[in-house]
Amino acid sequence: MSGRFVPRSRRETRASVLESLLRTGGAFRPVLARETKLTEASISRILSELRKERVVEEVRRSAPYVGGPTALITLSKNVAVAGIELSNNRLSVGVGDLTGTLDYVDRMPVSGQLGQDEFEHLFQESVAAMQEWTDQRGLILSQAAVAIPGYGRGAAGNPIFPWDMPRLTRFIDEIFGDVPVAVTNAVVAQAAFHRYSRTGIYPVASDHLFLFVGHGVAGVIVDETTPVDAFSAFELGHMVIERGGLACRCGHRGCVEAYTSLRAISKIIGVPDSDILSKGDSFIDMLDLGAGMREALRERLLLLGLGLGNALNLHPLSSVVISGWPSLMPSEDRLAILDGLNESLLGGYDASRLALSFIAPSIGNDPRAALYYAAYCFVRSGGLDPRTDPQTALEEIA
Template structure:
């Protein structure tokens, strides 16, 4: 017997509509009503409000079939969001729209050996640039999204990857952007949202595991965006494969990250990380790879697969998406990831019924991931003020 559905509050219903539009890029009314489980009359009433508030627009499009709908509902392109994305090299700051169009970006470099103080100064400089740019254009921001590598429940005060004091940065935002809702997240969560909302044929709609292989290796559990705990970071990069392995930035030896992160890949290819980033996505064809190096690459990808499989043993999931440099390799090399997953899972993928997909790397286009996160948080609030009391 099916459980009756819990009634949704107005905020939740609006959030369902806005997140669906964010993930689909736009929809005609009948499929939108079906997707968010509303009658067309109820949907019309809510769209009227969202349009009056400047959150959505409706453009006439040729009907998909004779007698079909002609109004394509999409997010309003005039909504302005700010994005700040902290990476190993710099802090990117930008202003953009709900669909990912960037109107302004700036990068403030980090010092070679960052400290809480120097990173605080970099944030102050970036926020001043943001304030000046928005003031000159009389732009009111609807949301600020900030992504920090390795941010977790235990690291709000001291960040383990790039030292920064979240409370201090929140204080600066309170001074400079008093009325704008601000949200912080772990970088992997932002990259997961970026792929979920900006990929046309995203392979999974239900709950799944997103794995990001970049400067570090991390994962995020993805679920229905309306739930509060829909996005949970997973530190799978620090599974130890051998105490005699290479030293990881977390202080341990032999972590999967120490074998498969971008710095580890650069070292294996005999170049610096900066050189590898300059070559970009072309490295698989631009850099000659000897058979010895290719074999080592596969061994490392097998370990990445093992780490993913171990994660699925703890919490089973039907879908896994891997984003980052492994997705640039030929299918024969990528097979090593699948073999690693199979070697870890009890009975392999068939038993777990897990399907694996690869997505292109999304690092290097910052602050796009932070912008997608800001759009997502605004949508999850139903576009309502952050502090507004829940209206049924």
């Protein structure tokens, strides 16, 4: 009757406690116990360990009710992590702590046709500058993360930057030397950041597809029970929805990206693709200029909906969050997506079975997503150095 769930390694237990703190931004012990499904006794033991290691801190708060808790547990500001983000426009490097503070930022413009050698050169320089900054302050990085669009498709290669990926990860590993570094898909970092980092109101809390429409069209299935670092990107951009249609940079015809990417719509509205997302609300005003523009964009949204419906047929989900330029469109125009869904989604679009929501593209806050991802990876490792851990060592051998 006791319903015990005993076995967990210390690392796992620490990880789930720390993850809970990262997601909530700070919690009282009883809450923590509930979230992690541990007893307060265990929480007490783990926290005293983590406090000794200066990974977490206690802040005294007045009790919220009679006899209530007084010690708010938060992640420590002593742990330094780094995040590096590559987008089609720039390479951003940042250093911060586990609470989300960004203490150092450096952004370099890059071209969309960036070659691998060129990138490596730039990367090395940027990291060197960052390390100078950390060395000056005596900071030691506990974790770094690099977010790259199109990353993580194994043998299929990167559809956005056609690079040698094993070489890239080796290169990055070497640059960072002793510091553990995680490389991930930009959209994974972004989804995790939006969903969990408490920087704004996120429209859904259950499993859903996060779809970003930028230079590429990529999604992630945000599965609430799966660790973020196991999320895998969902490259929607190169689904062929119109045989023999518009030519795409991938060499095929009729891809979703050929119709709905920033580059594709920049041709319609006559604004450089790099400017579109930064326009924010003024985007809509801009559209008033051309009468046929909105209609043309609605057609593109319909095609996006068609591809999205196809994707949802493969992997049914009851909720989708869309970010990117479609989120800047007037809400009546966005309805075109539903028309597309009606052409492909099994059973058609039905608000009771599919919730569609939009979230503003978060231009300007790079490399916060990568930084958050670095914090997440640190936390997932239980705040223990992966290199000295026997279990990980064992797995590496195997």
